[in-house]
Amino acid sequence: MGEVPQHIGFIMDGNGRWAKKRFLPRTAGHLAGLKALKKVILGCISEGVRYVTLYCFSTENWKRPKDEVDYLMGLFSEKIMGELPFYNKNGIRLLTLGDTSVLPADAAESLEQAVRATEHNSTIVCQLALNYGGQDEICKAVNRAIREGVEEITPAVIRAHFDNPWVPPVDLIARSAGEKRLSNFLLFDSAYAEFVFCDKLWPDWCEDDVVSIISEYNSRVRKFGGLA
Numbered sequence: 001m002g003e004v005p006q007h008i009g010f011i012m013d014g015n016g017r018w019a020k021k022r023f024l025p026r027t028a029g030h031l032a033g034l035k036a037l038k039k040v041i042l043g044c045i046s047e048g049v050r051y052v053t054l055y056c057f058s059t060e061n062w063k064r065p066k067d068e069v070d071y072l073m074g075l076f077s078e079k080i081m082g083e084l085p086f087y088n089k090n091g092i093r094l095l096t097l098g099d100t101s102v103l104p105a106d107a108a109e110s111l112e113q114a115v116r117a118t119e120h121n122s123t124i125v126c127q128l129a130l131n132y133g134g135q136d137e138i139c140k141a142v143n144r145a146i147r148e149g150v151e152e153i154t155p156a157v158i159r160a161h162f163d164n165p166w167v168p169p170v171d172l173i174a175r176s177a178g179e180k181r182l183s184n185f186l187l188f189d190s191a192y193a194e195f196v197f198c199d200k201l202w203p204d205w206c207e208d209d210v211v212s213i214i215s216e217y218n219s220r221v222r223k224f225g226g227l228a
């Protein structure tokens, strides 16, 4: 049996294409994406992954049509608390990553409540990246350090000023739907992450896809700049 990545990041791409193929509105793709997200979290739990980060809404996603942005914000406000029994039953601790203070008040409140209501769960930590951007994350950390009077910025200082600095760096980043780019996701922590790109659209993902990305991860030799 190979090694299980401690932390996996998911770029959940292809919701819109999934909906288009079915002549459905793009929003139906996001709802189906939420269902897939739950299956993927369960798959990660079965495999023994301890941390997942899910790219739910980027700092650039505000450029999308208003009805799509509103729909996603509605999902964050209604579905997060609505799914609380699922999170608690499966030992899922929710955290947010990114600036949630500018989300609509009901979404921000619901997320805050869900983070509090799951804080004692310990099977897996699930970071929801919301209004998240990797460049923004680095700038925010540097600004926090400056405000504290730190005189020299080092990689360790930047990391110590992240939203959840105790969450370890990501080992594996998986992206669905065929695109091969990072799209401003986990720029700092992906320094030595492995990348797996899959053609399957996000709403079609399930537990088995977690098994296959971990198997691909296990075919890689990680050297972190050293020698194997």
Ligand code: FPP
Pocket: 012, 013, 014, 015, 016, 017, 018, 030, 031, 033, 034, 037, 055, 056, 057, 058, 061, 075, 076, 079, 080, 128, 177
């Ligand atoms: C990218 O696919 C997907 C998103 C920007 C949204 C992802 C959000 C979810 C899966 C819902 C999460 C919900 C909760 C409550 C945590 P795309 O729309 O860019 O797909 P496309 O490239 O095919 O258009």
